[in-house]
Structure formats: C-alpha cells, structure tokens
Amino acid sequence: MPPAIECLLLDFDGVLVRYARHLRVRHLAAGIGCSAAQVQAALFDSGLERAYDSGMATDAYLQQLGEALQTTISIAQWQAARIAACAPEAGVIERVARIARSLPIAILTNNGELMARTIPLLLPTLADALHGRILCSGALGGRKPDPAIFTRAVERLGACAERTLFVDDLFVNVRGARQAGLQAETATDSRAFGKVMKRYTLP
Incomplete structure (x- = not known):
C-alpha cells in the first residue's frame, strides 16, 4: 500500500x-494579421518558447516575440491564443x-x-x-x-x-x-x- x-x-x-499547439498558433496569427508559419517560426522553431519555459522574463519574451513578428504582443493577446488552444x-x-x-x-x-x-x-x-x-x-x-x-x-x-x-x-x-x-x-x-x-x- x-x-x-x-x-x-x-x-x-x-x-x-x-492542448493543441496548432490552434494557438492559428489564433495568434489571426489576431495580429500574419501567417501561422510566421508565428510557428517565431514562437517555437526559434526556441523562444522553450527559453520562456526555462526562466526567461515575461517582458523580454513578449518583446522578442513582437520583434520577430514585427508587432506588439500584449498579455491579453497571448492569453487569448493560449486559451483557444486548450x-x-x-x-x-x-x-x-x-x-x-x-x-x-x-x-x-x-x-x-x-x-x-x-x-x-x-x-x-x-x-x-x-x-x-x-x-x-x-x-x-x-x-x-x-x-x-x-x-x-x-x-x-x-x-x-x-x-x-x-x-x-x-x-x-x-x-x-x-x-x-x-x-x-x-x-x-x-x-x-x-x-x-x-x-x-x-x-
């Protein structure tokens, strides 16, 4: 026992x-007006998401993501995409x-x-x-x-x-x-x- x-x-x-990663990628892409492939590359293929999971600061993470996608990513946008994937x-x-x-x-x-x-x-x-x-x-x-x-x-x-x-x-x-x-x-x-x-x- x-x-x-x-x-x-x-x-x-x-x-x-x-959790469906592709839905998260698609939702964020639609929200900021870019392609799903661009979001996939910026968030996952680059290793950025893993760096965030491992201790990267939130401000630096969102800034780097925004720079890669040539826009500003708000916490609300990030959360909406994450929620859409769950x-x-x-x-x-x-x-x-x-x-x-x-x-x-x-x-x-x-x-x-x-x-x-x-x-x-x-x-x-x-x-x-x-x-x-x-x-x-x-x-x-x-x-x-x-x-x-x-x-x-x-x-x-x-x-x-x-x-x-x-x-x-x-x-x-x-x-x-x-x-x-x-x-x-x-x-x-x-x-x-x-x-x-x-x-x-x-x-």
Whole structure:
C-alpha cells in the first residue's frame, strides 16, 4: 500500500486540458494579421518558447516575440491564443474539484510564468483551490523531468514528497517525480485519471 496522500500535484497540458499547439498558433496569427508559419517560426522553431519555459522574463519574451513578428504582443493577446488552444477535461476537473474539498491540490507545468495567470481563466471552478499553487517551470528555474524541479515544487508547497501524488500524461515526467521521492502516475484521459485516484483511495 502506498502512503496516505496529503497533496495532489497535477500536470496541466495533457491532464487537466487537451492542448493543441496548432490552434494557438492559428489564433495568434489571426489576431495580429500574419501567417501561422510566421508565428510557428517565431514562437517555437526559434526556441523562444522553450527559453520562456526555462526562466526567461515575461517582458523580454513578449518583446522578442513582437520583434520577430514585427508587432506588439500584449498579455491579453497571448492569453487569448493560449486559451483557444486548450479544451478542459471536464471529467478530470470535476474529480479534482471533489478531491480539493478535502486535500490540497496544485499544478506543476512546463510553462512560462504567464500560465500562472492564465490557468485560473481556464479552470474557474478550481481557481480558489489553486490560488498561489500554480507552479510554472519558468519560475522554478528548470523543467520537468528534472528531479530537482519536483523537489523545489514540494518545498514551495510545504508538502512532503513521499505523501504527494503527481499525475502527468508523460511517463518521462512521472519517472523524474519518482526519482525525487514523490508518488507518481501517468494518466492521459478521464478514465485513466479515475483509476489512479481509486488506486490511491482519493474521492
């Protein structure tokens, strides 16, 4: 039997929402009047998004993105494109909302710090439970699956690693969490998520 869980730590993209990068690219391109190929090149092919996920400052990130696209990118435009690319997993969110009534929940995501402001807009029913508990790799100075990121995350949350359950859609991240001493499992849809919660006797 695994130890009793005292904190539920969740990945965002792939667990709480289905993320479609092409929709984000298309939405931002339409909003600023350029091609999707230009946005793809500026945001992803250049390595800019990964740099932001790894700790680049938001102002510098938006400035560099705007310069590459020869325009100004506002936070609101960035958020609108990110939101357009996310489809909330209703079954998972409902289950997490039930769990949050009796257990602390948190998010650990490989994203820049703007996602900490954007996730509550996507998950309004969880916003109160997640207040101050959305941890982005950009603010932690590294990315999953580095075990050090999980250690920093549980320290930030004031949690105990061996009593924290982490759920991600990628096994490579689950492996990193386990190396850091967390309980960790993979789930890629609502059914799989429910099975994991049942295994750990969470409501």
